[in-house]
Amino acid sequence: MTEDDCRAVLERIRWPNGPECPHCGVGSPSVVAIAGKSHRPGLYLCSACRRQFTVTVGTPLEGTKLPLKLWIGAAHLLNSHQPIAVREIERALGVTYKTAWKVVQRLLAGVKNYEGPLRVFGEPVRAHLRPLRPDDRNTLPAWRRVQRKMMRGNYRAPRVPTALGALPAQFFPLATRAHLERTECFICWIIGVGKDEAADSGRH
Structure with a gap:
């Protein structure tokens, strides 16, 4: 690759x-x-x-000096069926722990406002990846309002990114199709497609 x-x-x-x-x-x-x-x-x-x-302009990958292969590989590992530690990503990608930690943190920061069935860190399909405590547009009171909406059942989550089949199996020969689709959906969100356009672009 x-x-x-x-x-x-x-x-x-x-x-x-x-x-x-x-x-x-x-x-x-x-x-x-x-x-x-x-x-x-x-x-x-x-x-x-x-x-x-x-x-990569306008995405968490902008300005990176690391190979794109490393970013895609880390995204793939984060979306495996089983929870994965940063140490495992370090060994799998052949980088230092500091580099692996920074990559993971930047990737997860890109989905901090996401609410949908991405299986980050082995989250089961029925469970959603809850938005992390927002740092940009949400304050603690705003986050509490979102939580109340979720409890009442009237919270409208962002649309789930649609996998377009852009990530070919030869990138990860041992990966299942479902794993590839999870990785692609995750990348969609990271690079900004999932926030608004993913559902629409997936229909083209």
Whole structure:
């Protein structure tokens, strides 16, 4: 699994209908790929706002110097059937504990407002991944209001991301299809698709 393979997977998940500028929201034909040895792979230019971007811009992966393979591998491990420790991710990915811990924390921070059937840390399907104590838009009183809505049964959770089959089995030969779909849904949420558009984009 090369970096180009990983980038192609992320692009297919985030942009099922072709690249879109994360700055102004326009797509083809205003967005073109920038080729050449002087530019890093996966770089695009938006002719509408004249800004450059890659698939990781505006996501928890933006600015990372770690290989995309490591991020996808960590997301896959987090969505295994059994709970997994950071030490296990460290050994499986061949990185230091500090790196593994930072990757896990950044991935989980990307789903802190999610309420849906993602099986992070082996959560059973019937149980939902509860939103963690929010740090950005929610205060403690706001979180209490959400909890009361959940208890009354009138809390509207964000739409569940739809797996598009973008993560091929050869990435993880021993993984089941269900595991691949959980990983892809998790990545959808991480890179921003799951928050609003995942359900719609999955129908295209």
